[in-house]
Amino acid sequence: MNESSLFSAAFALYAGALVVYFAALFARREGWGRGGLILAVIGLSFHTAALILRTAASGHAPFTNMYESLSFLSWALVLVLIIFGRGARVPALAPYLMLIVVALVALASSPLMPKDVTPLVPALQSYWLWLHVSVTLVGEAFFAVAFVAGLLYLTAGTEEKKEKLDALAYRAVAVGFPLFTLGGLVFGMVWAYRAWGRYWAWDPKEVWSLITWFVFALYLHTRIVMGWKGKRSAIVAIAGFLAALFTYFGVNYLLSGLHSYV
């Protein structure tokens, strides 16, 4: 199997997992959720193989254009869903996260995204590419968990559910925020310093990473020192993920700057 058929197989399995997860959710059959999980795990292994093949074929990290980075982000999301979602004991988490995964994979598969393996321009030839992008995207996958938990919070009916969702969002931020800081900001600065001799250039993508960072710092501070919990916290977490999403997509398509590769 080549990379693109592996990727398509993963897509199909994720779509299957999505259907099973939602069926379990709406039919209130928690047991069915296992089926979704199994499909997700098999999908992830195909997806992993696709990423490995692509890395081998291109000889560089699999996130140097939009297709590759979407693929990696969705891969990280499935991984987080499987590992992190199991302990969460929130049945609605997996279906909605999988919905985001399927949307990202669909976008990656669309003809809008060129899938050619392209050689790396000199600025990207660095192991910091691996560190910077992978850690940042995994951090953003955790922000996605906080986002889904926040949205579910706003629609949740019972106090018990709300409490779980609030705690889940916080736990996701407690993992995502350090990862995003390390990958997005620190590793980004180190790499920029190695490549261009300046660690910070106020490029729009850098500024939007900083904005994302501020929103999550706001999330933590309003919680810990002002006692915000629940609804207001959920809204800040949602805003934080949207800022991360804009950093990821919006900056490339709507603003211009140094980070024009991905």
Next chain:
Amino acid sequence: MRSFARFFSSVKLAIVLFILVTLASILGTLIPQGRSPAEYVARYGGLSGVFTALQLTRLYSSVWYLALVFLFALNTAVCTVTRFGTKWRKSFGPAVATDAQALQGHKVKGRFRLPPPLEAAEDRVRGALRSRGYRVEKAGSGGTLTLLGRKRRLGRFGSDVVHLGLLVILAGGLTSTLAGKRSNIALREGESADVPGAAFAVRLDRFETEYYPRGGVKDWKSTVTVVEDGAPVLTRVVEVNHPLTYRGFAFYQSSYGRDWQRSTLVLEVRKRADAAFSRTVTLEVGDKVAFDDAEVTHVSVRQFVPDFMLGEGNRVQNRSQEPNNPAALVEAWKGESRVHMGWVFAKYPDFGQGHAEGRSPLVFVLKTYAAGNYSVLEAAKDPGAGFVWAGSVLITLGFFLAFYWPPREVRVVLEEAQGRIDVAAAGEAAKGREAFRKEFDRIFDDLRRPS
């Protein structure tokens, strides 16, 4: 002074500043920064004057943005310092005697009895706490004892370490701005130049562009030699992502170019009268080289353009830096008198011959042309970068402490009464309350079990 401290230690102010800095930063990504005045006029018309006056066109170095950042830093510093003392005492201060009543307010608590004597009960409690990693201190005297067990005491300072790291990074940014030096050094192969602000020079030995087999640039490589007091010190290849560092300066591959004015040309010389005559000369633009012949003593190239075109009034112009239509203005001499002058076109060898001045006995063909290379190195001395890395390490460490090293505290009051020991215990944990409750219960299950 007090009200100053109160104002700047307020977390509400921090929230306001978070929001203001965020909004200002967003604004700076919507308005392109640092463009020419004409571009702003074209984009925003009458508003451009307002934008310039408010420094929105160089927002991140504007007085008001920097003032916001300064307030933010001050807020962080004051906030951290004013809370530090209390936190320190809570983590490292001595145990304070308390009573069973005071422990009732806690969420995680328990009561039970232990057999006398008091000393034996104390030992058992100490042992149980220690086996779970708690450090135990004692307060009180006589028949009532308070044991205070604490663990992961540094965890309380995670936020302080993060805040300190943040301030160190901001200090680094300030240092970079005030004390950083940056200059571009453009060098042709073989040339050297003094590094501004340094007591050494750099020489470009070689510059090359590597391409992928299917096109596209793979790498730019400058072989650079550091020259100090006229003597070469070290030679390194500078590539993108692989700067050369020497005495606090770093040299980056910043840009490059082809220098057509230093092209090396190979010309073929023919004679109209002698079909068998053909010789080649190699020369650089501006050179006048000897040509050992009865009719021609020297050949020179006055001008070279990579993309020849005729502009208004038939003036020669260069359309681009791409070799679309390379042409050389060639002269030939016999002693002091010029016997030939005319343009030669690499792609149109027949063209132009008829245009040579007068009736030249010669025909030139431009066989090859190769541009001279120049490389632009950025020399940077950035004394702030070290602060930024140190601050980044602190922030990372602080996150670990803040999120994954939550402090725990257990207070146990032992009271001797009517031949038995009443034990009241309560605990608190900043984070991970569930896990803490489990640990607490386990400790006291152990204690309650008769040994």
